[in-house]
Amino acid sequence: MSMIEFKLNGKPVAFDGNPLKRLLDVIRDDFGITGTKEGCGEGECGACSVLKDGKLVTSCIIPVGAVGGCEIITIEGLRDTPQGKCLVESFAEGGAVQCGFCIPGMVMAAEALLMNNPHPTEADIRLAISGNICRCTGYDLIVESILLASKKGEGLW
Amino acid sequence: MVNETYIPSTLEEALKLRAEVHAMPLAGGSDLMVQYRRGTGVVPEFPFPVMIMSSLNELKGIKKEEDGSVLIGALTTSAEIASCEDVPFFVRKAASLMGAISLRNSATIGGNLGNASPKGDLPQPLILLDATVVLQSINSTREILVDEFIKGSKKTALADDEIITAIRIPNVKYTYGYYRKIGTRKANAISKLSLSALIYVEDGIIKDFRVSSGAAGPKVARNKANEAKLIGKKLEDIPALKEDILNTHDQTISPRAMATWRRNSTRRMLDYFLSEVAKGGDEGIIQ
Numbered sequence: 001m002s003m004i005e006f007k008l009n010g011k012p013v014a015f016d017g018n019p020l021k022r023l024l025d026v027i028r029d030d031f032g033i034t035g036t037k038e039g040c041g042e043g044e045c046g047a048c049s050v051l052k053d054g055k056l057v058t059s060c061i062i063p064v065g066a067v068g069g070c071e072i073i074t075i076e077g078l079r080d081t082p083q084g085k086c087l088v089e090s091f092a093e094g095g096a097v098q099c100g101f102c103i104p105g106m107v108m109a110a111e112a113l114l115m116n117n118p119h120p121t122e123a124d125i126r127l128a129i130s131g132n133i134c135r136c137t138g139y140d141l142i143v144e145s146i147l148l149a150s151k152k153g154e155g156l157w
Numbered sequence: 158m159v160n161e162t163y164i165p166s167t168l169e170e171a172l173k174l175r176a177e178v179h180a181m182p183l184a185g186g187s188d189l190m191v192q193y194r195r196g197t198g199v200v201p202e203f204p205f206p207v208m209i210m211s212s213l214n215e216l217k218g219i220k221k222e223e224d225g226s227v228l229i230g231a232l233t234t235s236a237e238i239a240s241c242e243d244v245p246f247f248v249r250k251a252a253s254l255m256g257a258i259s260l261r262n263s264a265t266i267g268g269n270l271g272n273a274s275p276k277g278d279l280p281q282p283l284i285l286l287d288a289t290v291v292l293q294s295i296n297s298t299r300e301i302l303v304d305e306f307i308k309g310s311k312k313t314a315l316a317d318d319e320i321i322t323a324i325r326i327p328n329v330k331y332t333y334g335y336y337r338k339i340g341t342r343k344a345n346a347i348s349k350l351s352l353s354a355l356i357y358v359e360d361g362i363i364k365d366f367r368v369s370s371g372a373a374g375p376k377v378a379r380n381k382a383n384e385a386k387l388i389g390k391k392l393e394d395i396p397a398l399k400e401d402i403l404n405t406h407d408q409t410i411s412p413r414a415m416a417t418w419r420r421n422s423t424r425r426m427l428d429y430f431l432s433e434v435a436k437g438g439d440e441g442i443i444q
Contacts, residue, residue, distance in 0.1 A: 004164075019162050019209060021200045022190065029198055042191040043260055044345045055236070055262040061190040062263065063183065063201075065164050066211035112258070130344030131257020 006067045009033075009077030019065025024048045026064045027074060035075035035104045039133065046132030049105035050074050056112035058131075075104035078111055086153035087111060087146075094145030098136035105132050110146045118157035119150055163208040168215050168322070171208055172295045176318040180208040184232055184268035187260055216267070216322055219243055225328030231267025231321045235279075238266060245326055246442060247282035247353045250336045254278065257344035267321040270303065273376075275310045276348045281371030282336065283324065284379055285353045291323040292316070300325065310375040330365070331355035335430040335443045338371075339422065348372045350419055352426045356387070356434050363387045368427055373419050374411035383409065395435035403428055 003014040008031060015026055027036050027050070036059060039047030043061040050059045051073040059072075078084035087107050090096075097103050106129055113120055113128035120128065125146045126139070134142060150157075163180055165171035174180045181203065183189050193201040210216065216232040221243045229238065238244050239253035239261060255261055255269075255278045269279040270290060283303045290306045292299050292315065303324070306314050315321065335354045340346025351371035357364045366387040370378045383405040386398055403424050412419035433443045 018200045019164060020203070020207065022194075025198050025200075038197055041194055041197070043187055043256070043263070046257070046259060049259055052262070056259045057262050058259045060194075061186045061260075063186055063190060063209055065162065065209040066183075066186065068164065068212065109258070128258065131259050 004064055004068045006069060007071040009073060010071075015064050017064075020063045022060055023050070023062040023064050023067055023072070024059040027059060027072070033074055033076050035079075037101055037104060039101070039105075044131075044133075045102075046105040046109060046129075047102055049108040049132065051078075051108060051112060054112075054115065056109055056131075073108075075107055078107065083111060083114070083153065083156050086156055087149050090149035090152055091142075091145045094141055094148050096137065096142045096145035102132055102134040102136075106134065106142055110149065113146070114150060114153070114157040118153075120146070122147065160203055160206040162206070164212060165208055165210070166212050168213055168293075168320075171210065171213060171320060172293065172318075174206075174208050175320050176295050178206050179317045180206040182210050182267070182271065182320055183207050184210050184265040184271070185234065185263040186268075187256070187264040188268060188272040188274070222325075227326045227328075229266055229324045229326070231323055232265050233267075234262055235264045235266070235269075236261040245282075245286060245329065246334055247285055247336050247355070248279065248288075248326060251278045251282045251338065251351070251353075254338050254340075260345065266324055270306065270324065271313065271315065271321055273307045273309075273311050273313045275375050276372045278338070278348055278351070278371070280307055281351050281369050281377045282353045283326065284377045285355065285367050285369040286326050286329045288324055288326045290321055291325065292319045293322045294318045294320070298322075304377070304379065307376050329355070329367075330357045332358040332440050333430075333434045333443055334441070335426075335433075337426050349415075350422055352423060352430075354427060354430045358392065361391055363390050363392070368406060368430075370406070370410050370423055373423055374413075378406075378410045380405060380409040392435055392437050395431050399428065399431050399435075402431070 003016050005014045037047040039045035041060050043058040048059045109129045125143050193203050216230040218230050219241045220228045235252040235255045269277050288303045289300045333356045338351040339349045354368040356366050366384045
């Protein structure tokens, strides 16, 4: 089996192993980037959300063999961009984080939303994070923080 | 024994692999990767050779044909289907309610049909519309009704050298349409029950009536003899015929778990649709 080459957070990488390995495990174990979390392992909780060619996907249900030639962005790739900084600051300012386990996935879902809809309504935000489960906050502060990001980050998206 | 995994880069190569080693196509992975997962950090193990289909761009996309039918490539995702205006309402609506955004960006129509789960979201509206599935092998192509393709729970008519390449949805006219899915959570809910129905009226006469039920038995339930009871009738005839149609549809479905709830809810949904249509209100989708 040949190498699987793709871009991870902007850098070209190659994976030489079983193509059925979950993208989540490859990101965490093979590339040592651990911001992406595993929650349910069946694509229902959103903790492992990453962007694949700009689209939000759950990395626990994607075999690495399916991302050859793709651009994968994790929370680490987003963190240092102006958009990522704005989201992180807004989440902190809005008190969106309690235990924090769901937050990388929440931030990726927020980024996926704002890329397509820079001025979302509260309903848009609730829909955009509907695949992301948080067991601490009750969601309201997360929704408010994403609204805050869309205001503070005027022009970024 | 460890089964080999393949990543074909053309349909031709995939068809060859399918014929030679009967490799199972893995499309979005949202069913298969969950079914055969083995936990954190452990590679999923499949009891058969697998081919990862994601590179086959020729199986992606939606095309409107001259006769008004819509041809959807097997690797088209639910998100693409949900956002394409060429796709009929019933299928778009079902696609838009599948999983959550992230799942809809992965899950494909070919995978949803190939997996043939009784709770799959797309077979129900596809069977309502008499959609067909295009099955290709190295030497032949055949096109059969989705209703014939899905034989039962997780059972299909796919031969071991065939690949689902596309789904064709005919242009079905309707005056009134209805789609309802019941799940336990707004996002990422597996269907507990679903129902689609349509009625087409021309010059005051009902020309077409269809109803299909999902997650109410091993496969999608439709009864054309029951549907025929309304053909040729008028909207004002519906109240007199309704009870018989509801009873026959109830006999058509075959739920096992929570059978009473599934039967009662199915009856209520169809009753609601027929009652609303009988009022003869505005044309379109009954909410």
